[in-house]
Amino acid sequence: MRVMAWAGRIGRIDPLLVDAASAAGLTAITLLWSAADHSGPWRRPDAVAVLLTCLINLPIALRRRAPVAVLGGCSAAAVCHHLLGYQPTVNNVAVLLAVYTVAVHRPLRTALAAAAAGTAVWWTASAAAAGGLVVLNGVQSLALVGVAAAFGSGVRRLAERNRRLAELTERLRHEQEDRARRAVTEERIRLAGELHDIVAHHMSVISVQAGLARYVFTADPGTARAALDTVAATSHEALEEMRRLLAVLRLDGEPGRDGVYDPTPGLSQLDRLVERVRAAGLTVDVRVTGGVRPLTPGVELCVYRVVQEGLTNVLKHAFPARVRVRLHYGGEQLRVAVADDGAPARATGGSGEHGGTGGSREHGGTGGPGRGGHGLIAMRERVRLYRGTVAAGPRPQGGFEVAVALPLPPAAAGPSSGERGDE
Incomplete structure (x- = not known):
């Protein structure tokens, strides 16, 4: 458990801090190694060697941000270091790390180019080594650089696979929800x-x-x-x-979430519906006549849906057109009519329900579908629930009309009467 806890803490450390610490540690170790190693006919470390060592190792701190640039800088400084005759066995680890980083963060083509650059650096060091070890050092350098590039490419493919797996898992979670x-x-x-x-x-x-x-x-x-x-x-x-x-x-959850607890649409929301349709480009004239009286929520919802379906049909089949919406409160019936002045009908269908004329309407030149779709079927079912009648069909003078009659209870004493209209 303690090992897992320490691993979790290490995983939360900023990678840039890790790279900075690695660069500083690698630079210090390389400088101490080159200063302590007196073997071989190499030039003794001086200020130029120290500068080149810093240029090779310190850029490792930025290897995740600019892997290709870091590899180029490290390789150029390492080649200069080896060609000037300094100890060739030092300052090569940073190049391997840079090759690995490019293979992790860049596509395969870039990783191969990085491996070629790293191999050139190591071969330069091999050429500067003792004569009998040139071939052995060259083969060894090729193997080391190849392992670093292959390992980095494997890590990149594993990261991409994990990313795709995470996306698929998230998609599966949404589908399950x-x-x-x-x-x-x-x-x-x-x-x-x-x-x-x-x-x-x-x-x-x-x-x-x-x-x-x-x-x-x-x-x-x-x-x-x-x-x-x-x-x-x-x-x-x-x-x-x-x-x-x-x-x-x-x-x-709280009431109102997902609209489930929202008020049931009724005639109080009719003005908002009409304004929304007007904003879409239709000219709508609404008039309410007769003795207006309170209705049950079910009847209000039915009237609202009738007007909504009628306006939707005009938007779908007769846009643009002028629409008249009429609500008349009679003594025993509430009559609702939605009529438009769209293109004249070219064909009519059979008779409508309850003595009304039904059928579909095609607009001139469009050849599109008529009005007799699922909306009118649902409207008839809804009106039938309240013992009403529906008549839907083309008008003789052109256009289409949906007319609904709903029975009303006897008016209470002193009903509010009058006429309301808006343009």
Whole structure:
């Protein structure tokens, strides 16, 4: 454990500090070695030898920042040192280290050139050695430089492999997170369907039993009491099941994250939707007429989606065009219409749902797809959920219109009436 701890501490040391310490230590050792070695017919160390030794070894401190430049400087100074007749067996370690560094940080072509430069330096030293050892020293120098270059290239390939492995690991982690999120989303959709079934079933039972209790409240108190007991038990069971499902559906984190807790879109956000479409280049005229009254959140969401889908269709199939959005609060119905004045229709489809005209529309010269896509299908399903009707199709005077009628509850006393429009 202590060895691992020391290894971790050493690994956190700045590499530049390590290189600087290595350069200073290598310079000091080389100077002491050349001063203590009196063997051979070499020139004794003097100021020039000391200067050349410093020029060979001290640049090692910058070997990671400029490996090629460091190798060039060290090799040139080493060749000068050997040709001037100084001890040829010193000042060669720094060249090997520079060759290794180039092989680690540069491509194979540059590494081969570095190996050639290092071999030239070592052969210069071999040529300056004793006559009987020239060939042996030359072979030895070639082997040493080759090992240094090969080892450095191996380290570079290992680093690249580790980098690619880290990228693949990160990509795999993201894919696993995406799959987990999709799985959670699918499970929440399934639970939402289950929640719908719970609410629909239990509320139907409660509604029937409550109606029975009211009907026989005076004539048969016992039956009324039993019906109310059923209402209480059913509502308690429904609350328990809903509490269990909502606990599963609840997201971790703070409310509002990922938009899950954002308010459900409704008519209060209609102006923002229209402004966003206007910013895209459409001319949109919105008018609200009749006795405006509060709507349930579900109906508001339905109206919002109808207008959104109509404007989206215009953007996709009839841009640019003028669009009219009309909301009329009648006595029993809320009528929503989204009409545009795009190019005249060249072909119409079959009849729409609930007596409306349906079909697709092609714009002159485009030959593009019509309007009858998944958006209108989803709109019909949503409107049908609130017992409404949809009519979608081309207009005789040109353009396309989506008209929706939704039933409204009876207006409360003193509804706010009037007309609101914007250009």
